[in-house]
Amino acid sequence: MKFFLDTANLDELDRALAWGIIDGVTTNPTLIAKEGIAMCEQLRRICERTDGDVSAPVISSVSRDMVHEGRELASLHGNIVIKVPMTEEGIKAVSALRSDGIRTNVTLCFTAAQALIAAKSGAYFVSPFFARVEDAGGSGQQLIEDIARIYSAHGFATQILAASLRSREHVEQAAKAGAHIATLPFKLMESLFRHPLTAQGIEQFASDYSKVFDPVKA
Ligand code: G3P
Numbered sequence: 001m002k003f004f005l006d007t008a009n010l011d012e013l014d015r016a017l018a019w020g021i022i023d024g025v026t027t028n029p030t031l032i033a034k035e036g037i038a039m040c041e042q043l044r045r046i047c048e049r050t051d052g053d054v055s056a057p058v059i060s061s062v063s064r065d066m067v068h069e070g071r072e073l074a075s076l077h078g079n080i081v082i083k084v085p086m087t088e089e090g091i092k093a094v095s096a097l098r099s100d101g102i103r104t105n106v107t108l109c110f111t112a113a114q115a116l117i118a119a120k121s122g123a124y125f126v127s128p129f130f131a132r133v134e135d136a137g138g139s140g141q142q143l144i145e146d147i148a149r150i151y152s153a154h155g156f157a158t159q160i161l162a163a164s165l166r167s168r169e170h171v172e173q174a175a176k177a178g179a180h181i182a183t184l185p186f187k188l189m190e191s192l193f194r195h196p197l198t199a200q201g202i203e204q205f206a207s208d209y210s211k212v213f214d215p216v217k218a
Contacts, residue, residue, distance in 0.1 A: 007031060056082060086114045144162055
């Protein structure tokens with residue numbers, strides 16, 4: 001499974017890239033707005049930092065305008081994937097952009113039927129929103145399992161990019177369910193490294209070792 005970082009913040013991105021396990025970046029209008037820098041400029045800066053795919057959101061709601069935005073965003077860098085909402089207009093735009101050879105990420109997906117439409121339209125990624133499904137009383141894991149089963153049964157190439165992940169359990173469940181990619185906010189990604197027993201074990205190892213081979217005295 002690939003890890004993408006869900007951020008438009010360059011400091012977070014630099015820190016995460018240093019781990020060597022980040023395969024790409026996703027952004028959305030909320031994340032871009034938080035940085036307060038024009039979208040094209042911020043996306044350019046992100047693309048300079050990573051060799052992975054970078055999802056860039058359209059803002060328009062009408063397919064003609066989405067296509068225009070998508071072409072403009074795609075011209076920024078070859079790694080840009082155009083993020084389009086799961087709407088009728090969005091799917092029309094996906095089909096048009098695909099004809100241009102531009103990859104798309106169909107976002108705000110909440111049902112397997114929506115994911116089926118995204119795959120039929122030739123989307124490169126589909127982004128089921130795990131936690132928001134759970135917020136609404138559903139099962140994020142079940143949604144991704146259903147999508148993975150449908151895609152496998154029908155040979156769809158669209159990749160499942162699990163989004164809206166807010167806990168370690170969400171990440172684990174998305175991975176078990178067959179998501180190809182998980183996109184995580186920086187703080188969640190950072191927390192995945194940690195466990196109290198790991199810290200305790202490191203301390204014990206160091207203590208036991210230094211009792212015999214104290215580096216200070218050596
Ligand atoms: O990529 C989508 C993600 O940023 C949304 O997460 O926690 O607002 O549902 P959340």
